[in-house]
Amino acid sequence: MIDIRDLTVAYDDTPVFTDVAVQFNAGKITGIIGPNGAGKSTLIKAVLGLIKSQEGTVTYNDRPFSEVQKKVAYVEQRKELDLNFPINVLDVVITGTYGQLGLFRNPGKKEKLASQEALKQVSLEEFASRQIGNLSGGQLQRVFVARTIVQEADIIIMDEPFVGIDLQSETAIMKIMKQWRDDNKTIIVVHHDLNKVSKYFDDLVIMNHGILDYGPTARVYNAQNIEQAFSSDLSDVLFEEEVGS
């Protein structure tokens, strides 16, 4: 379990959120939702140590998060990458083994096989030697999921994995996330498409400059919370069926 306590993050003295406390459970897919600028990406970046937090602690099974860094896999928003980089699909997946290899050990046959196997799981084996810029958004996202597979991480954090990708890729990624859940991994997904929230996530964190509510999706995903985090219009649209029936 990831336990976040009293976490405060500020950019240039303007706090994004203060004193956030939330838990992420193993064996669950947890979604983080909230309007633009609610601090979703900031929260996971602070957990990952990519940005400094002013206050608070993050632990994983009672150990400081920084000590378990090698067990963490992070799939960031794709737009932040250089897609012209001279690297092909298989080599991107192989970088997933770098963390376990450590310094001075180079990936060999075993790592290559594991990476090819992971590519097969995301149905991209025939794209292995293609330069990454020549993939569609969905294929590229699946490449990063394959990299996450070979990392064999216990904690998997994904930032907007379904943005701009095709349905086939989305389904394939979701299937793998469910496998990870069954392996008792901790999966955290920053998400914006509210339509699929109940279908995709076991637990849900609703943010708006802080945590509005969190817990099992069935309890937390309700008209009142969505109205508070987003707007009453959105809440009406999303929940009117249930109200009507």
Added chain:
Amino acid sequence: MLNSITEFITALGKYDFLQSALLTAVMVGVMSGIIGSFIILRGMSLMGDAISHAVLPGVAIAYMLGINILLGASVFGILAAILIGFVASHSKIKTDTSIGIVFSAFYALGFILISMAESTTNLHHILFGNILAVSDSDIMTTAVVLALVILFVSIFYKELLVTSFDETYAKTYGLKTQVIHYALMLVLTLVTVSALQTVGIILVVAMLITPAATSFLWTDRLSIMLYLSAGVGVVSSVTGLYLSYTFNWASGPAIVLVAAMLFAVSFVVSPKQGFLFKKRTRKTEVEEGLKYETNID
């Protein structure tokens, strides 16, 4: 033309200074091509320019104290890299501005120090390179730097690759990306000092980025890019040396112009640019029937 080439080759057999120049040109071509590849892939061309200028005070002080130039230059190269990083991360000033401030200040300081050392001929050589005056100890130093570059890149190849491609990811699995960054800056400084002899401080950046950019146009794989880039560096250096000897041009500008020509040709004919030949696949969205969605966050 053919005549002058035979003449150049005969001269090579006859004159030691020309042999030394050729050897140095080849070594510098290789090392700057390799390190330059990482510099351009990391979007650090400006940083490469900055470091190469910032070593000047180190060179001057090394002259004054009579110590090895590499030592003096390394100290100032790393100091500049640290200062640039410090200013950028401890203020709201952007990195390119921070680079501009630091490198011009170092360069200015170096200029004054060199003139205090009263060696105007040396200054000219430092600024524009003088490959025809390479000493035996220069060759030794260059060989040591070349060995260091090759060792560094072979030992830390995967770390250099992953931090160049996806630094955030490297951080999340616990890699000390800052250490890799500063190690690369140190190696860059050493390469810069070696390249001083062939192209001079002002044009070092061209040796770092032009061959690398040329090879980038020809390949989609980093390992191949490194070899190609080293090759383009060597061809530029050697051809430039020939031009420099034959027409009595300054070696630095001659080498750099050859590199630029090679780039220009590649720009037109390489498959990646696609002016002449279209690449087989551009994007596969069509195949997949991809829906486009704008990111609302």
